[in-house]
Amino acid sequence: MRYYVGVDGGGTSCRARICDPDGRLLGEAKTGSANIMLGSAVAMGSIQDAIATAAAQAGLTDADFSAMSVGLALAGAEQKEAWYDFMAQPHPYGAITLNTDAYGACLGAWKGEEGAILIAGTGSCGILLKDSAQQVVGGREFPISDHGGGAVMGLRLIQQVLLSVDDIVPQTPLAQQVLAHFNQDVDAIVSWSKTARPCDYGQFSPAIFAHAAEGDTLGIEMLRQTAADVEMLLTALFTRGAGQVCLMGSIGERIVPWLAPPFAARLAEPQGDAMDGALAMAKGSHNLYPL
Secondary structure: OOOEEEEEEEEOOOOEEEEEOOEEEEEEEEEOOOOOOOOOOHHHHHHHHHHHHHHHHHOOOHHHHHHEEEEEOOOOOOOHHHHHHHOOOOOOEEEEEEEHHHHHHHHHHHHOOOOOEEEOOOOOEEEEEEEEEEEEEEEOOOOOOOOOOOHHHHHHHHHHHHHHOOOOOOOHHHHHHHHHHHOHHHHHHHHHHOOOOOHHOOOHHHHHHHHHHHOHHHHHHHHHHHHHHHHHHHHHHOOOOOOOOEOOEEEOHHHHHHHHHHHHHHHEEEOOOHOOOOOOOOOOOOOOOOO
């Protein structure tokens, strides 16, 4: 292979990075969702768009795709049926290997060594690589799992906003901002919820953090619940033998001040990111399931 490609795909975005065999960066791009649980074809489309854009930056053409080994660290890959559906799709690359976004993040965080991470972004998942095996906690997709992630946080927020409309709970500035987003139309919220994706719920997480910093009681309650979810998943990883855990992702990085001191004390700084892990996957066989 003349090129190694790392792809980190989640519920909100998909990033692709192309390097040469010496590790020199050739191109990098970002596109839409690559959560394979939302559809293998949609995920593959985002991946191919990201790789093509990164390839164009590198001055590569379609003819170079067959010389690429692609490591895919994708949300939803833990679901066996979805994994096999995705891997059955045609693609132009020389080789692909597929594992979860959490697996890629863990490889990157610990520079290819064993360790544990909890990734909390739009969704969430904890993973411990120990004794040549991986143990996973959570990560079974929104809305039944993904505690501590932005989508669950947004879902809880919408529930509280609707309760405030019915005068069951106080209507705070945060709730008022959400209502303004929907033009004060509760029916619009209900209609939106019928097709809303995890990233649609997760879009409200920045507002939650911002209002909580200003003392908004609803925002504070949302972050306390999220912190409790994160602590629950951290406890599960510690129980399975993790000494320290790298807390990663857009929510994970911002929730640290809300964690109890004993949990914060056992967090480690990641040595790399999911893109580093995905590139490491491209250089070996890291498939989650056998082909």
